[in-house]
Amino acid sequence: VSRFAAKAAATANPRPRKTASPGVPPVVRFRLRVTAGDVIAIGPGKVSLLEAIGETGSLTAAAKNLGMSYRRAWMLLDQLNRSLAQPAVDSAKGGLHGGGSELTATGRRLIELYRRIDSTAARACADDIAQMLGLLAR
Amino acid sequence: VSRFAAKAAATANPRPRKTASPGVPPVVRFRLRVTAGDVIAIGPGKVSLLEAIGETGSLTAAAKNLGMSYRRAWMLLDQLNRSLAQPAVDSAKGGLHGGGSELTATGRRLIELYRRIDSTAARACADDIAQMLGLLAR
Numbered sequence: 001v002s003r004f005a006a007k008a009a010a011t012a013n014p015r016p017r018k019t020a021s022p023g024v025p026p027v028v029r030f031r032l033r034v035t036a037g038d039v040i041a042i043g044p045g046k047v048s049l050l051e052a053i054g055e056t057g058s059l060t061a062a063a064k065n066l067g068m069s070y071r072r073a074w075m076l077l078d079q080l081n082r083s084l085a086q087p088a089v090d091s092a093k094g095g096l097h098g099g100g101s102e103l104t105a106t107g108r109r110l111i112e113l114y115r116r117i118d119s120t121a122a123r124a125c126a127d128d129i130a131q132m133l134g135l136l137a138r
Numbered sequence: 139v140s141r142f143a144a145k146a147a148a149t150a151n152p153r154p155r156k157t158a159s160p161g162v163p164p165v166v167r168f169r170l171r172v173t174a175g176d177v178i179a180i181g182p183g184k185v186s187l188l189e190a191i192g193e194t195g196s197l198t199a200a201a202k203n204l205g206m207s208y209r210r211a212w213m214l215l216d217q218l219n220r221s222l223a224q225p226a227v228d229s230a231k232g233g234l235h236g237g238g239s240e241l242t243a244t245g246r247r248l249i250e251l252y253r254r255i256d257s258t259a260a261r262a263c264a265d266d267i268a269q270m271l272g273l274l275a276r
Contacts, residue, residue, distance in 0.1 A: 024174045024175040025174070026172050026173065026174045026179060027172070027173050027174070028170065028171070028172050029170070029171050029173070030168055030169075030170055030259060031168075031169045031170075031171060032166065032167070032168055032169075033166070033167050033169060034164050034165070034166050034270070034271065034274070035164065035165050035167070036162045036163070036164045036165070036274075037162040041164060041274060042270065042274075082275070083274055083275060084273050084274060084275055085273060085274060085275045085276070086273075106273055109273065110270065110273055113266050113269055113270045113273075114270065116266055117263045117266045117267060117270070120259075120262050120263050120266065121168065121258075121259035121262060121263055123262075124258050124259060124261075124262035124263075125255045125258050125259055125262075128251050128254055128255045128258065129255060131251055132172070132180065132248065132251045132252065132255070133172065135222050135223060135224075135244055135247065135248055135251075136172070136174075136179060136180075136221055136222060136223065137220070137221060137222055137223045138223070
């Protein structure tokens with residue numbers, strides 16, 4: 001919901017250098033980050049990971065879906081769980097990579113709030129975003 | 139205007155691992171990005187660079203203020219100028235690093251829109267952001 005696509009004219013750009021590729025419609029994204037010190041407590045990567053865990057029921061499968069190593073996914077989730085008052089995911093024990101993983105009420109709530117913030121922001125700023133896109137070359 | 143700071147209790151966190159540093163108040167940032175293909179056409183780095191050029195009147199000084207190499211600043215600005223219908227900065231010629239640089243009407247407009255989008259988004263989402271911060275450990 002937070003992505004706007006605006007038509008970009010498909011006219012070829014005669015300039016040879018890297019530029020906002022002509023013909024590719026621009027995409028607008030809000031990337032909300034909550035940081036505490038050096039740490040990103042909540043951000044788009046962690047929220048996407050939670051969503052993938054919710055969809056697949058497994059941290060291993062979620063990591064694979066996101067093209068991320070298991071180690072990195074585990075680290076992001078651990079960092080997130082430690083940033084929250086209650087963990088976002090419950091992981092069953094068993095085996096090297098554990099059993100299944102499922103979202104807690106906190107995890108579901110976090111996804112819901114994050115995505116709603118994204119769409120509220122996009123809606124509230126639609127006019128200014130359209131004007132900003134109007135400054136781009138077409 | 140797009141930064142919220144919420145009080146975080148200064149109680150020590152007994153867990154040893156990296157976490158949203160207890161005692162450091164969380165900071166919320168919207169980082170709006172406009173991408174076209176692989177290229178970030180407009181984003182927080184480019185807008186900060188424009189602001190620094192507006193303040194200093196020079197790409198060299200702007201790069202220094204942002205702790206960025208001249209080469210990187212030049213590349214970001216070049217990419218931005220090529221993404222826009224009209225360049226954001228006029229650079230006077232002369233010398234290796236050119237003469238002064240000043241914002242064009244497009245550059246000033248871009249900064250204005252970008253910052254207004256930031257603050258509108260933060261205002262529109264204030265309630266949900268407060269709820270999201272309420273999920274963090276304190």
